[in-house]
Amino acid sequence: GQQVMQIPQYQHVQEGEDFTTYCNSSTTLSNIQWYKQRPGGHPVFLIQLVKSGEVKKQKRLTFQFGEAKKNSSLHITATQTTDVGTYFCAGPGQAGTALIFGKGTTLSVSS
């Protein structure tokens, strides 16, 4: 079945270092979404990418959608302790509006 894979599963960085998480789908996606879940919290929508090769920025976060619309990445520049959490990518399933979530990348940051 359709799968969305994320790597790495865990990443620890020193504050100020950069961080990147990668997302790969087994099928072409019409769009890809990114969510962040703080420890003990719930997933919160960050952004959606729709176009092939699209790049969007939110302050220190840069999101990219691959040319083939099967992969995506999230890059954080100069991480801060507030960036701690699990980052999920998600793509629409073949059944319609349901999203298929990757297993997430958990980021920890030490100061």
Added chain:
Amino acid sequence: DAGVIQSPRHEVTEMGQEVTLRCKPISGHNSLFWYRQTMMRGLELLIYFNNNVPIDDSGMPEDRFSAKMPNASFSTLKIQPSEPRDSAVYFCASSPRTTRNEQFFGPGTRLTVL
């Protein structure tokens, strides 16, 4: 505006008991989703509704799980009988009447089955 509301926030029960989780989606949203999150399996979609109609329940683990959405402002997820392996955080999410499919998650219910 209030976000997605879930109750209870925490539930501790004994194996074999019936558990009912409740969700109130954001007003005006036409899609509602139930997820289960565990360390081992991550975030799993259990079932989702569109305009109160169940569309895909292929993620429901077994017949012990059932979900209803009697109206646009309320949904329940019931486990009967509960088992220790059902222990997880259960999230409800809703999505607006758009094609963006952005989902808004509730705070979750942390279920512990002893």
